[in-house]
Amino acid sequence: MTTHAAASTPLGFGSMRRKEDARFLRGAGRYLDDIVLPGMLHAAILRSPYAHARIVSVDTSAAEAHPKVEAVITGETLAGLGLAWMPTLSHDVQAVLATDKVRFQGQEVAFVVAEDRYAARDALGLIEVEYEPLPAVVDATHALDPDAPVIRDDLHRTDNHIFDWEAGDAAATDEVFSRADVVAECDLLYPRSHPAPMETCGSIASMDPVSGKLTVHTTTQAPHAHRTVYALVAGIPEHKIQVIAPDIGGGFGNKVGIYPGYVCAVVGSIVTGRPVKWVEDRSENLMSTSFARDYHMHGEIAATKDGTLLGVRVKVLADHGAFNGTAQPSKLPAGLFHVFSGSYDLRAAHCSVTGVYTNKCPGGVAYACSFRITEAVYLIERLVDVLARDQGWDPAELRMKNLIRPEQFPYRTALGWEYDSGNYPKTLRTALDLAGYAELRREQAEKRARGELMGIGVSFFTEAVGAGPRKHMDILGLGMADGAELRVHPTGKAVLRLSCMTQGQGHQTTFAQIVAEELGISPDDVEVVQGDTDQTPFGLGTYGSRSTPVSGAATALVARKVRERARIVASAMLEVAPSDLEFVKGRFEVRGDPAASASMAEIAMAAHSALELPEGVEGHLDATCVYNPPNLTYPCGAYVCVVDVDPGTGQVTVRRFVAVDDCGVRINPMVVEGQIHGGLADGIGMALMEALAFDPDGNHLGASFMDYLLPTALECPSWELGETVTPSPHHPIGAKGVGESATVGSPPAVVNAVLDAIGVRHADMPLTPAQVWRAMQGRPLRTDLSVT
Amino acid sequence: MQITVTVNGVEYTRDVEPRLLLVHFLRDELGLTGTHWGCDTSNCGVCVVLLDGLPAKSCTVLAVMADGHEVRTVEGLAGADGLDPVQQAFSDMHGLQCGFCTPGMLLTSRALLDRNPDPSPAEIREAISGQVCRCTGYENIVRAVRAAADRAAEAGTAAGTVTS
């Protein structure tokens, strides 16, 4: 169970220390705020104190008179440039700086550029804004009331409705429900939460007035998509834009979108002729950049009386905030939520989702959720538990009985997904054995008899990651495919250029390992380049656990192309036909005469030399590849959580957490385990601590880490991991991706455990001591609203 | 105000605004960007440095308060003979991912081992509980600190302290 880096570097897959550690350990990482450009100015944003208000006037004269202020930009300035509004990732528009109204607390109103960061903040206090407050829409369940204030009058809307969307066969599902012996239903809120990476978002825009080239250093998970969006928004030719993502201090989806501050920094640089740095503070991060979840779900599950699950039906009310900025593939307004039939062999399933505007921050996909699969998994895994409780069935047995069986793969779900591979019963069995499930139930019974509250929660999840295929999935019309370029230098060392962008996942190491595995050279000899759009091929970036499934596949395939070129060069060197050569890690050998061989380094030198090369190679040793995934990959996992609840205070202690993940082939098991650990901590955070709630006036109640609580080392147990390995049949190296698996799978395990402990059918997350206490009294809270 | 602060053994004298935070002094005045900033409310701990040998949140200390004091930052952890054992152990045990919380975690761990060469996992968790890591789920940080302690015990040095 203990993670150890291998003593020596493997020639491919296997645990090895990360190459990126060297700089991070010495404080030599280069994050956005560490970058200082010559003549750089600093910016700060004035934000709305109101959730909904008309702007009567904005007076910037005192701020402009501040000796250190270089520019003050307002919505009116931007309107003059046609930049007051920008497109969102969901075909809506969002105010860059408010002109007519403010629509959420924390919305951007004015942008100050000054000599230093303190002066920029000082000047914010000198701007006078007169507001006329309006009633706010805070509770999503009342957003569509006929008398609700209309938020988007800019679009000439007459209500707060955004979209209706459905998936599955409604008639078939109703039919299954009408014939079911038992049905369980439940209202579930997945509250608004925030990815809150330790580094906040920011950018440095630098417009070169002579060449007309815009360079944007920015905290982005998707540098290429950002470049294209800047070109579309600002009308700057795309070849004159260079986006550079430096080291990123965690992303988790928070760094996918383009925020108003980024656009303002560009305008600030154009106006002042100098580089402009804007870095948000923590409350700005929590109040105005991409939130996650906020799904109000009514779910129903149908079964026979012997415990065979038949179908699931769900209605969702999705709170999208004041602008529809959710980052989903464009044909899918609820993302991949419709994998909610989960890991079970169901006959029918149907969902309908309604999106509404409220006076809250826009966003809505972030926080390691795989495009709303967190919500889907939470829904099904809670429903299964509720049903088990209603019927007096064991929740683990109920799951085992209904899991999709290994022989059913590839498995087409009632909602049309084709799951690629898995051995679900084995994965669940491994987790239950590791946890000692039967023994835990015995211990629980003993404790109950003594009045102690111990709970055991089980969850099983199926993830769907690695979006595309491009024909089904695009963002703003950009198909979800990713590029890779591999060049082997004359001495046999290589450089790999990728469109994805690490935020701590260790790409510099794991992608070098993929090349190493394919070419038989050391990962230490492969440099991985990411983040700079002038140096890397186009692609949609890193989110939705797509790096390994998409860019990882591109890397394996580009390395194979290079290998085949190397074969032709080797055939010229060794004077045999290419087909007479055999690739044995790191070298081509003549079949039957292994002494006649050439190493990758020798081949690379030959490829760059005066050697006469045969047909099919032009010289040099490099290749490019664009990978358009044929299908998603489907990691899965089984989790068991054990909690103790203090009956006097409602305080939950997570005593044990067993996680068995199947993410296919593991490139670097040490890194994979690290990814899982992090996601499990997120799950504990969401289940027990994290929620962005609002008071009736739309005041944000989670705007600092005093109020938005993140798990520390004290809330997290020592994770117990296990694994099963079912390779993806369609991925070149059989890997499935793992970045978000644990974030997706763990919240229901924790919630199921707590509710099991206190014997309550359902209460919404976060299960804070107050919420647990209230639930024990039969009065759980609406966790998205202020406590009244 | 003129202040003199010793950072990683080097004395720096600078004229600063009285309101300047130590974290900004280190980053913006001295260019020591290994010390990070992550919140407005003294909660996250990515800014932790050692102030006279004890962990302190440098966002919660004014630069003028450090006048005449000694500060040790992550840049001062490695000695002439290489990485501090704690740094090495963080890499061996994969105790870091994005690296943003890492400098603060390393310094707190160093200070813990200096005063308690054989901490239990619970004591390690307690020591780093004022600092948030959003990536690692903490387990590998705990293992790293334990590994550093074990290695020091094997080597017979006092918790692997690199004398500076």
Ligand code: FES
């Ligand atoms: S920056 Fe968060 S505690 Fe110092």
Ligand code: FES
């Ligand atoms: S390693 Fe990213 S916050 Fe700790």
